[in-house]
Amino acid sequence: MSKIKGLVCKECHKSYPAEAIHVCEYCFGPLEVAYNYDFIQTQISREKIKQGPSSLWRYQDLLPIEGEPTVGLNAGFTPMIHAKNLGAALGLDYLYLKNDTVNCLTLSFKDRVVAVALTRAKELGFDTAACASTGNLANSVSAHAAEAGLRCFVFIPSDLEAGKILGNLVYNPNVIAVDGNYDDVNRLCSEVAGEYPWAFVNINIRPYYSEGSKTLAYETAEFLDWHSPDHAVVPIASGSLLTKIYKGFHEFEKLGIIGAVKTRIHGAQAKGCSPVATAFKNGTDFIKPVKPATIAKSLAIGNPADGYYGIKVARESGGLIDDVTDPEIVNGMKLLAEKEGVFAETAGGVTVAVLKKLAEKGVFKRGESVVAYITGNGLKTQEAISPSLGKPWHIKPSLMSFQDALKALKQ
């Protein structure tokens, strides 16, 4: 018996084989992996997980691969920090940070989803990995494709800043710079994915890819001594991460790994791209597409595929979805760095700024556990924060010059 039953449409529930497909042919709804939980129940246990590798593959029983993992063997199992300083500043006793700024190979949570996607892609017989990305996803796909010995294509808009693509070129993928705007690149990739037998991780491999995000929930519960937290604060781009963290906690509950889940899942967006937060606040589930205008580029998805499902999760779990301005995002990044020594990218600033906003609103009760998901490293978005940082003190190489500077510093 296999742990994977197949794929199932999230809307009409029609079943499909576990192949590289992502859209229901009947209603055009998204497909997701269906598991045989009765079988998994016979395989999984806390003890088995604890004896597993120090990576996300310790939860292999709940990930959509059929054989052994072959790509991203060191992804996941990132530190969980009891953030006492930041917690004290926000009035939270049990604030934890899930620190994916140090994920392996490329310092963002994308390493989780790509490890799963490319392992599955190899199982399905693909020899080429591909993605459309302007940031973290391209980094991770390029690096993992190199590790896996897969050919790699990364599609970007041609006017993307050179620095953003440097982190990909080092892995020597085929970088395709498309003359056109984001919408043009978006449409082209959708067509290319239909024409070429490639593993487009966020298109035809998406049902498997997105499952990698569940490991953030598993790791959280394991760290919290097999409990789910009272609150989770999660950044929203496509909306997938929020739904998969929710799914991860509830799978553990279903399998008896943890007790009843009462986690309220809160979403965080940047005001300059907040279609999900706007719909949530308006009390609708209709996502009105927006043109992104925010420094939080990794969350800048104007028409998010899973926005509807993200709203549903927030409502079902009793969570909230809020948004923050660009200056609040920068302050969030600085607060996190100054209080906990964690340098996060802008998405982390969004999460921390929304966490602060929710704390100020009194959403978290004293004594409740709160986990904030920090999904990428600040070295990737230095341009966003550099204008608001202090400058070094320039001195002559003499003690007197240093003492003068020290006096000035004290003033």
Add this chain to the structure above:
Amino acid sequence: MASLKVHITFPEEKIQEPIIYNAGKRYNIVTNVRRADVNEKTGWVDLELTGESSEIEAAAEWMKQQGVTVDPIERNIIE
């Protein structure tokens, strides 16, 4: 013959316009609605366009010019 799956979003001021019908009249394509949620304020339609590639592309571009958002069925995939 080619086909394209698209997700179309209507702003409030375009809800009353028969844009999908007109696209089918104007271009040599078959429009086939698979899923939709439309009310008096806003709406979206998941649609399949079938025909020659050039006609499909022209129809999609024309619908955009009418003021609706036309995305691939996967919506935004650049992450």
